[in-house]
Amino acid sequence: METSKPNIIFFMTDQQRWDCIGKFNSHIKTPTLDKLAERGIVYSQAVCQAPMCVPSRSSMMFGYYPSQLGVRTNHGGFYDEKLLPSDPLPELMRKAGYQTAGFGKTHWNHGLKTDNPSARGFEVRAVGLARDSGHYEEGAVMMGDVEPKGLRQYYEETKSYGGGEENANGYIGCTSELPMHLHRDGWVAEQCLEFLDEGLDPQRPLFLYLSFLKPHAGFNVPKQFEDLYDINDIPDIPQPPWEDENGTHLAATDEVSESSRQQYLEKKQVWSEMTPEERKRTTLRYWANCSWLDHYFRRALEKLESQGRLDNALIVFVSDHGEMLGERAYRFSKYCLYDSSVRVPMILSGSYIPEPLRGTIDERPAELVDLVPTLAEVAGLPRNPQLPGLDLLGARQRAGTFCEFHGKGYSNKLSIHSAPSLMWRKKEWKLIMYLPGAIEDAIGRVDRFQGELYHLTDDPNEWNNLYDDEAYSAIRERMTAELLMHLACVWAKGPFFYDRHGLEALENAAQ
Secondary structure, three states: OOOOOOEEEEEEEEOOOOOOOOOOOOOOOOHHHHHHHHOEEEEOOEEOOOOOHHHHHHHHHHOOOHHHHOOOOOOOOOOOHHHOOOOOHHHHHHHOOOEEEEEEOOOOOOOOOOOOOOOOOOOEEEEOOOHHHOOOOOOOEEHHHHOHHHHHHHHHHOOOOOHHHOOHHHHHOEEEOOOHHHOHHHHHHHHHHHHHHHOOOOOOOEEEEEEEEEEOOOOEEEHHHHOOOOHHHOOOOOOOOOOOOOOOHHHHHHHHOHHHHHHHHHHHHHHHOOOHHHHHHHHHHHHHHHHHHHHHHHHHHHHHHHOOOOOOEEEEEEEOOOOOOOHHHHEOOOOOOOHHHHEOOEEEEOOOOOHHHOOEEEOOOEEHHHHHHHHHHHOOOOOOOOOOOOOOOOOOOOOOEEEEEOOOOEEOOEEOOEOOEEEEEOOOEEEEEEOOOEOOOHHHHHHHOEEEEEEOOOOOOOOOOOOOOHHHHHHHHHHHHHHHHHHHHHHHHOOOHHHHHHHHHHHHHHO
8 A cells, every 4th residue: 555645534524513522512522523633633713615515515625615616505516527617625536546435425416417427536435315316426325225215214204304304393303213324324334334344445545535414403313322411411502682683694694585584483483482401402412413423433433443544644524514503593504604603623633643733723714625725735736726725734824714605595496696795704803794685686786785793702602793883993994805805816816717628628729
């Protein structure tokens, strides 16, 4: 096996809050992630690039911002392999000489509109869904093919949870009666462990991607992980001193999308009528799901260690975005630019990390787009100068972090984008700039922009908007100027459609 390149082990969850690892929350039981933190670097200020799955994961995998990719909501994606803006992360690793194996969620969305979906660089692939789910990947082993009865049992247990398992019942959840291997994540984990027993190429370094659907709702969780927690130790959900969201980008989103507003009101009614213990049960099940996934990460690492694959390895742990978990008057899910939604846990660990950096916290601004340039550097690939991300293990740093939100992308089954909401975040301050209304007629009313400004140190819940307070005008204008210049520099670097697709056509025409 080539020893100069480290094995790269990439662990990922879906919708795990930044503060739902033991390093930042003593209530949470994540011993595997805690050990990774002890042996690596925790990036405490990391954020996603969009507070929802598809644009966030696309951004992470390609290394560009959602607006650069044109994938702004969960109703976007690259359906045609010929139109990819660049090689995604698994393909980069394959070209660098790695054996590439991917287990679990990518949310490429490319199975929706093409007859020839691609594994996009994964040589071994397993997906915990049915082939007709819209997320089929060519060459992938699909749970619906291998374990159809088990998958039907899973869907039977969650049939009242609604689309994406995100209605009120999905967030209430249940103590699951299914064996763990019949859960989609459990099945994916077993596929990964089987591969580690039988499928490793001894001649190549390994790029392993293990990505779970939880702790995203629904909150059906095996009893043994619920039993790790005492309901009396769970804090109630903190609530603001006001009842209705007003004068924020979140309120503006509700005005554009009636369906989004109705989904929120449904949950608000249910949770406001709960007892404190009932509300705590939701938090407990969310935490229990985090512990369950931690259990699978431990099992994978034990396999890798027994095979000597951790002797030279970089281990990544990250989530695609956070979860509001009932904050701001019983808001659940993501779909906003507040910290509970946009901050993510991010850890780089393993023997590749220099000894003096192990067990440290890096408070520099960090983003999901930093992972492609970081891993490309580790794999010995040339740097792509167009990428907005930075090498997390290098010396360079940015002034702040950026995230964008364009609404949920639909309203009453019609495709509709909100006008953009943009975030510029520092450790102490956060600016949100937004334009109320839909995108269709936004250009003619950009002078009607609004803003939010929060002092994160004094106001970590982001309840006190200081944007119109003249005492903070200098900070507001400085943050606004930095956001503008950051975007200007990002767009000036690319990507340019000409680079990827036009150059080859021009060269062919010249021959």
